[in-house]
Amino acid sequence: MSSVNYNVLGLIFASMHDSYVSELTKQRTMGSIPFGGRYRLIDFPLSNFVNSGVSEVGVITKSNYGSLLDHLGSGRDWDLARKKGGLHLLPPYSQTGGIYQGRLDALSNIWSFVEHSKAQYVILSNCDVVTTIDFNPVLRQHKDTGADITLVYSKSYYDGEKNQSTTILQFGEDNRVNDVMVAPKISGECNQWLEMLIISKDFLKQIVSDAASRNIYSFTREILQNRNSDYKIMGYEHKEFFVRIDSVEGYFAANKMLLDSEKRKALFKNNLPVYTKVGDNGPAKYGLESNIKNSLIADGCIIEGTVENSVIFRGVRIGKDTVVRDSVIMQGTVIGSNCSITSIITDKNVEVSDEKVLTGSETYPVYIAKNGKI
Amino acid sequence: MYTKKKVVAMLLAGGQGSRLYALTKNVAKPAVPYGGKYRLIDFPLSNCTNSGIDTVGVLTQYQPLVLNEYIGNGQPWDLDKMNGGVHVLPPYESQAGASWYEGTANAIYQNMNFIRRYDPEYVVVLGGDHIYKMDYSKMVDFHIANDADCTISVIDVPLAEASRFGIMICDENKKVIDFVEKPKEPKSTLASMGIYVFSWKKLEKYLIENENDANEKRERGEKWSKDFGKDIITSMLRDKQRLFAYEFEGYWKDVGTLDSLWEANMDLLSPNVPLDLYDKSWKIYSRSSYMPPQYIGDNAQVENSMIAEGSCVDGSVDFSILFAGVTVEEGATVNYSIIMPGTVIKSGAVIEYAIVGSDCVIEGGAHIGKRPEQVDNRDDWGIAVVGHNVTVSDGKSVEPKQIIGENI
Numbered sequence: 001m002s003s004v005n006y007n008v009l010g011l012i013f014a015s016m017h018d019s020y021v022s023e024l025t026k027q028r029t030m031g032s033i034p035f036g037g038r039y040r041l042i043d044f045p046l047s048n049f050v051n052s053g054v055s056e057v058g059v060i061t062k063s064n065y066g067s068l069l070d071h072l073g074s075g076r077d078w079d080l081a082r083k084k085g086g087l088h089l090l091p092p093y094s095q096t097g098g099i100y101q102g103r104l105d106a107l108s109n110i111w112s113f114v115e116h117s118k119a120q121y122v123i124l125s126n127c128d129v130v131t132t133i134d135f136n137p138v139l140r141q142h143k144d145t146g147a148d149i150t151l152v153y154s155k156s157y158y159d160g161e162k163n164q165s166t167t168i169l170q171f172g173e174d175n176r177v178n179d180v181m182v183a184p185k186i187s188g189e190c191n192q193w194l195e196m197l198i199i200s201k202d203f204l205k206q207i208v209s210d211a212a213s214r215n216i217y218s219f220t221r222e223i224l225q226n227r228n229s230d231y232k233i234m235g236y237e238h239k240e241f242f243v244r245i246d247s248v249e250g251y252f253a254a255n256k257m258l259l260d261s262e263k264r265k266a267l268f269k270n271n272l273p274v275y276t277k278v279g280d281n282g283p284a285k286y287g288l289e290s291n292i293k294n295s296l297i298a299d300g301c302i303i304e305g306t307v308e309n310s311v312i313f314r315g316v317r318i319g320k321d322t323v324v325r326d327s328v329i330m331q332g333t334v335i336g337s338n339c340s341i342t343s344i345i346t347d348k349n350v351e352v353s354d355e356k357v358l359t360g361s362e363t364y365p366v367y368i369a370k371n372g373k374i
Numbered sequence: 375m376y377t378k379k380k381v382v383a384m385l386l387a388g389g390q391g392s393r394l395y396a397l398t399k400n401v402a403k404p405a406v407p408y409g410g411k412y413r414l415i416d417f418p419l420s421n422c423t424n425s426g427i428d429t430v431g432v433l434t435q436y437q438p439l440v441l442n443e444y445i446g447n448g449q450p451w452d453l454d455k456m457n458g459g460v461h462v463l464p465p466y467e468s469q470a471g472a473s474w475y476e477g478t479a480n481a482i483y484q485n486m487n488f489i490r491r492y493d494p495e496y497v498v499v500l501g502g503d504h505i506y507k508m509d510y511s512k513m514v515d516f517h518i519a520n521d522a523d524c525t526i527s528v529i530d531v532p533l534a535e536a537s538r539f540g541i542m543i544c545d546e547n548k549k550v551i552d553f554v555e556k557p558k559e560p561k562s563t564l565a566s567m568g569i570y571v572f573s574w575k576k577l578e579k580y581l582i583e584n585e586n587d588a589n590e591k592r593e594r595g596e597k598w599s600k601d602f603g604k605d606i607i608t609s610m611l612r613d614k615q616r617l618f619a620y621e622f623e624g625y626w627k628d629v630g631t632l633d634s635l636w637e638a639n640m641d642l643l644s645p646n647v648p649l650d651l652y653d654k655s656w657k658i659y660s661r662s663s664y665m666p667p668q669y670i671g672d673n674a675q676v677e678n679s680m681i682a683e684g685s686c687v688d689g690s691v692d693f694s695i696l697f698a699g700v701t702v703e704e705g706a707t708v709n710y711s712i713i714m715p716g717t718v719i720k721s722g723a724v725i726e727y728a729i730v731g732s733d734c735v736i737e738g739g740a741h742i743g744k745r746p747e748q749v750d751n752r753d754d755w756g757i758a759v760v761g762h763n764v765t766v767s768d769g770k771s772v773e774p775k776q777i778i779g780e781n782i
Contacts, residue, residue: 036667037666268666276664278450280658280659280660282410282411282658282680283651283680283682284668284680284682286676286679288677290677291675291676291677292670293671295669296666296667296669297667297669297670298683300652
């Protein structure tokens with residue numbers, strides 16, 4: 001598993017596509033959105049790197065990154081508090097001032113960090129695509145094919161009406177990418193880019209410095225779309241489960257997907273664990289009349305009521321005779337007794353007092369903001 | 375190089391825990407799982423951190439592999455310190471020769487150099503097999519206020535149980551007048567909790583004296599021992615040193631036996647037991663298992679239980695504690711039981727009033743334990759126990775009080 005090791009630098013764009021889930025990113029950034037009961041979205045790319053043996057990771061932030069810094073700390077919980085390599089937080093400011101607009105100028109801003117790394121290859125990943133992947137076979141294929149860029153993609157169903165950020169790839173006969181569409185209004189089985197790629201550091205340097213001199217910043221538009229005939233851009237098919245967080249409804253659905261045991265097994269593999277900040281909570285505790293069906297429940301919860309088809313994050317309290325259905329209840333939420341909660345997302349530390357009835361719809365959940373009191 | 379510390383804690387973790395039988399076959403007693411996500415040693419280690427004690431020596435001897443790996447660099451308890459921190463102290467070979475720890479006092483004696491490096495005023499001596507939350511700094515303050523040489527933490531126990539403990543007889547100022555180990559007719563109900571605060575210089579003197587005395591006795595072929603309760607405390611009392619009893623109020627449970635281990639777990643499910651694992655001001659820390667949240671399925675019935683991360687329950691769980699990564703399949707029943715990490719309970723299996731060790735497989739038709747009312751003679755009833763890594767096959771049963779250490 002350690003073949004990648006010091007030869008590869010991991011870079012995570014922690015703030016890519018924040019605007020698609022603006023409610024959730026009001027007080028945080030994409031990477032620190034809570035997900036799956038006990039995680040933040042950045043845990044998935046970070047764990048993918050660590051499990052692939054990449055032990056030098058840079059996290060490129062943009063805005064609202066306080067909660068992200070709080071979550072990551074020194075990187076210890078991902079085993080990335082290292083003397084060699086380890087975790088590096090890269091603030092968004094350029095030497096010329098201002099915040100970056102796209103991947104290329106973000107990379108230009110932080111280039112001295114990349115330059116300093118001894119790695120030969122760089123793997124880029126976002127936080128808005130949740131999947132579990134071992135990068136070693138991707139790197140092997142990248143080397144074997146002699147590609148300039150290898151994009152990780154999934155051949156799966158795409159709905160142009162729902163998905164607003166997906167990049168669709170098409171391949172020519174030689175398996176090179178020959179067409180790239182961003183959020184096309186089509187539907188059907190498509191090659192969806194998972195916003196991850198491998199590139200050599202030298203080639204990336206060439207692209208980034210060239211882009212800087214031309215004042216262009218969009219990697220997707222300027223490189224993938226405009227230069228795919230000049231550069232050898234290949235695809236690596238990732239055949240496992242993934243989910244893209246590109247709307248609040250999508251976020252809601254993505255959490256509930258984890259109630260499906262096959263999807264859970266694909267995301268949480270014994271040999272590729274997903275690491276996260278340790279919470280030091282007690283185990284979940286169920287009361288005398290609790291009734292739980294088809295739900296994912298994290299540590300530190302005390303549940304005395306009924307929970308069905310829901311994802312309950314760490315340290316949630318659910319009172320007696322309360323029924324929580326089809327909901328995503330984030331960490332620290334306290335729901336009193338005799339409440340009825342259906343199709344709701346509560347953000348962190350929401351308080352719902354006794355006897356409240358809150359109802360959203362399956363396809364359009366009601367979102368209750370952080371620290372809200374009802 | 376070593377900054378002086380006011381207090382250093384020494385944690386006696388070498389005990390074999392032989393009365394836990396199959397559960398301590400390959401692990402030291404302090405590493406025995408407890409409460410869904412803890413090991414016994416999490417309690418004294420977390421108490422140290424929460425009490426502001428950042429230098430802890432852990433004395434190991436018996437089956438140290440799992441315990442050493444678990445403690446690691448001490449990071450989960452915030453005891454990975456540049457100066458101080460947690461240090462595992464196994465027996466070692468010196469120029470005078472190698473020797474196993476020959477008793478609790480000898481274990482500390484052999485590690486006096488560890489303590490001397492920090493030049494402490496006080497040494498707190500702890501056991502690794504009790505469940506309790508205690509602020510040791512208050513006990514140290516009590517020790518200082520009394521100008522004591524040794525302070526022993528005591529708990530008031532029912533008179534009927536007093537003969538199981540080391541009993542302190544005190545005057546009205548809580549000064550210890552006498553100490554009797556497991557008295558037949560107890561004169562007091564203040565039981566020693568095995569937690570001591572010593573003024574270090576005094577302890578050092580008595581450790582050396584005890585060591586020399588015991589060695590001389592051994593040479594003469596007499597009975598000797600190197601024990602805290604039996605020797606150090608007794609000698610100090612004989613010499614009219616200032617010994618005080620610090621009365622602890624709160625939950626404290628000795629988990630020396632299988633029954634008490636089961637009870638201590640069940641206590642967590644009782645609303646009347648004052649041991650709160652959800653109190654943010656006094657967290658009990660443990661090494662995390664990196665598992666996803668638990669999944670409770672469509673067919674599950676989960677009531678009055680504690681379940682840890684990574685578990686998958688589709689059967690019936692009532693009055694039970696499930697550790698990380700336990701699977702209870704549809705149609706399996708777990709009542710009044712403790713299921714340790716990674717164990718799989720297959721569909722149709724019934725487990726009641728039992729402790730099942732880690733990484734076991736309980737096949738469909740297996741039946742482990744019985745309810746007390748199912749046993750004609752109540753003396754025949756007790757907890758059924760399955761050790762670690764055991765497979766119990768379809769149709770097999772484990773009777774109350776039975777302990778299974780091998781596949782059946």
